[in-house]
Amino acid sequence: MAQINENFIKIPATYLFSEIAKRVTLHKEEHPEVKIIRMGIGDVSLPLPDASVDAMIKAAEEQRKSATFRGYGPEQGYAFLREAIVENDFKAKGIKLEADEIFVSDGAKSDTGNIGDIFDKHNRVAITDPSYPVYVDTNAMAGRAGEPTENGTWTNLVYLKCNAENNFVPALPTEKVDLIYLCYPNNPTGTTLTKDQLSIWVNYAKENNAVILFDAAYEAFITEKDVPHSIYEIDGAKNVAIEFRSFSKTAGFTGTRCGYTVVPKQLMGFTSDGSKVALNKLWNRRQTTKFNGTSYAVQRAAEGTYSIEGKKQVQTLIDFYTENARIIREGLQQAGYTVYGGVNAPYIWAKSPEGLGSWEYFDYLLKEKNIVTTPGAGFGASGEGYVRFSAFSSREDTIEAMNRLKR
Ligand code: MLT
16 A cells, blocks of 8 residues: 655645636636736746846757766766856955855745655744745645644744744744745745844854755845845854845746756754764765756756856846836835835735735736736735735736726
8 A cells, every 4th residue: 555645635736826827817717818917926028138048048059069068967067167157246245255155046935845754743933924935835735844733833833933023033933943944035025124134044043053045045135235135144043044036036037947056064953862964965975866866957057147148148137127126115115005015025015905814905906907916925824914916927917907997
């Protein structure tokens, strides 16, 4: 008898964004005449930078000839990309890392989901609420989250509430935790932590031998000075944090797929008898067994974003979405909404009108305004009563959506 992993029965039957896609498809089938504006999943609308496309074409040509053809690459990523990442994303910002602390992958979603493989099932896990659903779902799949409760929380997870009352700044947990998921700039609220606020978490992790899983997928959207782009800007963070990065939102790689994870060599985990083990070694072991590397052409495309032209082209994309975020934030405010985020992030977190739950308001926006958003409750119990607008649509659709809401 092939017994299943019963944790899969405990989690919601569909992943948040699959459920939304299902509802949108149904609405489209019922109303083929309407123009739906998509501000739900954070999927980009602008094409890849030329520098990346040119690099991919060149890589494809290399693959055509036996003299330059490449088969399996290093599971951790090619040296050319790992070194470009170290130079451009870290050294240029005063952070010293080595290429073998960078693990290239097919994106931050996979890595934030897979990282749990190297941690014991009994770790106490703290997750900001609301949060990107992958953190909760993957811990639930691994049996680390305990049992689901009626209000959508899990018995063994420690929720770090982020709401308007605490200005979306999570308080330290009152019980000791071992793993802490932080995502800043935040998905879904679009809010940030200052360096001082993030330092509090680094100090907590040091004092409690905890590890912070820091998702920095949206760092390129930071516009304000005191907001850290990397957790390693905080003293001592290399001893306590793993950082996840993505080319998806910065360079339009949502379909092309490339991201990376930083596991500093000095970062230690513990065996049950308290011996220290380098997490870099464990992640390397996990990746070499379960992952065969991101494709060569895609890694060349990612490398292309670091050329002089590539950097300019990426900045143009970021500026475009940042302007969309401003249009949404101000448009929603003019339409009478209370909104958060959207200054250092491509997400705007809007309060549903009084009395409407997230899913009810999501359905209203879909059916009456033909606008797709993401219901806040899909990101956790504290997201109830909010919807998230993403700033990745075309300019025309962004303006049109705001006009529909003001009408
Ligand atoms: C989101 O909309 O939250 C993200 O696009 C999802 C993802 O990156 O997987």
